Amino acid sequence: MAWREMTLTGWGRVHQARSRAARPERLSELQRALKGAEGTVAGVGAGRSYGDVGLNGGGSALLTTRLDRFLSFDEATGELVAEPGVTWRDLLDTFLPRGYLAPVTPGTAFATLGGGVANDVHGKNQETAGSLGDHVNWLDILTASGEVVRASRDQNADMFRATVGGIGLTGIVTGISLTMARVPGNTALVHSRRLPDLDSTLAALMEPRPGQPYTVAWVDALAGGRELGRGILEAAGPADGFVPEKQAKSLAMPLDLPGFVLGKAGVRAFNALYWRRVSAAGSEARVPWRKFLYPLDAILHWNRMYGRQGFHQFQCVVPHAGGPYAIRRLLEAFGRAGRGSFLAVLKAMGRPGPGDLSFAMPGLTLAVDIPNRPGVEELLRELEHITLDAGGRVYLAKDSALTPDAFRAMYPDLPRFRETLRRWDPEGRFETDLARRLRIREGA
Ligand SMILES: Cc1cc2nc3c(=O)[nH]c(=O)nc-3n(C[C@H](O)[C@H](O)[C@H](O)COP(=O)(O)OP(=O)(O)OC[C@H]3O[C@@H](n4cnc5c(N)ncnc54)[C@H](O)[C@@H]3O)c2cc1C
Structure with a gap:
């Protein structure tokens, strides 16, 4: 098994790590690689997590992309x-x-x-x-x-x-x-409608929608005043029949965009135009699942849009009780800092996840990209506090800034998780930068 020094990067490009990496193609090779790995080890997938959850600086990385049968x-x-x-x-x-x-x-x-x-x-x-x-x-x-x-x-x-x-x-x-x-087919029937403010966006998100299990609201994270939380709701369900799918060619972001392109004025203007693309009366379209589920995949390397400094994505979930108030506070914080971006997404969650550290809980989840500029740490700290106050939690797949104390408070099943680590991995073989930052193994 060949080992190579590599620099691995989170999708947000803020965090990087040098690791010794191997890319096994068979289970037997993976087993041998684990045996021969120096220091701590992390499994690595496609590197689509935004922060440092999939990085293991100074340790070994086992790349799993060729185990793909x-x-x-x-x-x-x-x-x-x-x-x-x-x-x-x-x-x-x-x-x-x-x-x-x-x-x-x-x-x-x-x-x-x-x-x-x-x-x-x-x-x-x-x-x-x-x-x-x-x-x-x-x-x-x-x-x-x-x-x-x-x-x-x-x-x-x-x-x-x-x-x-x-x-x-x-x-x-x-x-x-x-x-x-x-x-029953390869397309979704997607209803889109424009909503003028946060109350109407949240009300639309929570409406019962038989036959439309997929729902997402795109929110203008920079609109303020009466327009705070204005958005576009998309609700979709499976449509019957198979239609020929046009092989759309993916575009690629060829280079890092310079910082000024993502200035506050540019983003505000883009968001206002985007919001107006859907009429207030709404529209309905039959859309290939690929396009509905993965709109961002149409632009390869879109993460370069944020320039060399990269970006953070903040995603939290807050319980329904007090959720609308917390979402309002979060959007106000983005507005004050002028830091939101194109991609603010609001969804409803209905079920807790089955894992000790699962992110999901019944409530509302908000995800917003934040360009990495001076002052971003203060904003992330404020967002963390609002989430904690509301009894919510931050998503580790996106995180790069949470503090160990906040993490412990947000993930109440951590003691049980540590107990399991103690049983199965007493020497702490598996480790990542995020786990070290949040002191997840402490006491395990
Ligand atoms: C455009 C975009 C949209 C996204 N939308 C969503 C969304 O809607 N919902 C959502 O939940 N997430 C979303 N994400 C986040 C993404 O789905 C998750 O971060 C996902 O886990 C990334 O998978 P990966 O293969 O890239 O894993 P990586 O990012 O490489 O690794 C993620 C974690 O998995 C571990 N890991 C990887 N492979 C293995 C393995 N074989 N065994 C054990 N551990 C392993 C790593 O150690 C790391 O902790 C989105 C990301 C992007 C870029």
């Missing part, structure tokens, strides 16, 4: 068994023509299933479908001892709970059994 598929039950490097794009290309869609997907198809399990990712249908872990039947995990163990709700249940959303700290996921969802 489908191992079995049962047409009758929809049960798929796959290696961790399989991406949502692979799932879409292979299974959508056969009438199956991933039950849950993040907003990028480039993420791997292994990375998705480690963050217990959620999609636009979280309110009804829950998060990824809710659809996982079992996991095979290469543990610190070098042994592969199977974990499910009934077998090694502590390991299952700790691995789903466990940000890679229990071991390397080597196999995933997942139940795929049946769909």
Whole structure:
């Protein structure tokens, strides 16, 4: 197994880490690589997490993208068994023509299933479908001892709970059994409507919508006063029939944009135009799942848009009780700092995630990109406080700034997670920059 010094980077490009990296192609190679790895080890997927959750500076990185085989598929039950490097794009290309869609997907198809399990990712249908872990039947995990163990709700249940959303700290996921969802076609019927303020955006988000399990609101994070929280609501459900899909060519962001392009005035103008693109009366369109689920994937390397300094993404979830007030405070904080960007997304969550460190809880989740400029730390600290006050939590897949105290308060099942780490990895073989920053292993 060849090892190479590499610099790995979070998707937001603020955090980087030098690691010794290996890219095994088979389970046996992965096992050998773990045995031969120097120091601490982190599993790495497609590098689509924004901050430092997938980095392990000074240690070893096991890159899983070539462990990307489908191992079995049962047409009758929809049960798929796959290696961790399989991406949502692979799932879409292979299974959508056969009438199956991933039950849950993040907003990028480039993420791997292994990375998705480690963050217990959620999609636009979280309110009804829950998060990824809710659809996982079992996991095979290469543990610190070098042994592969199977974990499910009934077998090694502590390991299952700790691995789903466990940000890679229990071991390397080597196999995933997942139940795929049946769909009647390859398109979604998408209703879009424009909403003038936060109250109407939140009310629309919470309306019961039979037949439309996918919902997302795009919010203008820089609008203030009476227009605070104005947005566009998209609600979608599966449409019947297969239509030929045009192979859209992906565009690529060719270079780092200079900082001034993302100045406050430019972003304000863009957001105002974007909001007006949908009429107040609303519209309906049949849209390929690929386009509806992964709008950002159409532009490769879009993260270069924020220039060399990179960007943070802040994402939190706040419980329904007090949630609207907290969302208002968060948007006001962005407005005051003039730091919001194009991509502010609001979704409703309906179910807690099944993992000890799962992010999901019933409530409202807000995600906003923030260009990395002087003063950003103060803003992130303020957002952390508002989230804590509301009884919410920050998403580790996006985080790069949370403090250990806030993390402990936001993730009440941390003691149980640590107990499981003590049992399965007493010497702390698996480690990441985020885990060190948040002192996750302290006491484990
Ligand atoms: C455009 C965009 C949209 C997104 N939208 C959403 C969204 O809607 N919902 C959402 O939940 N997330 C979303 N995300 C975040 C993304 O889905 C998650 O960060 C996901 O976990 C990334 O997967 P990855 O393969 O890139 O993993 P990486 O980022 O490489 O790693 C993530 C974590 O998984 C661990 N890991 C990776 N592989 C394994 C393995 N085989 N075994 C054990 N641990 C492993 C790593 O150690 C790390 O802790 C989005 C990201 C982008 C860029």
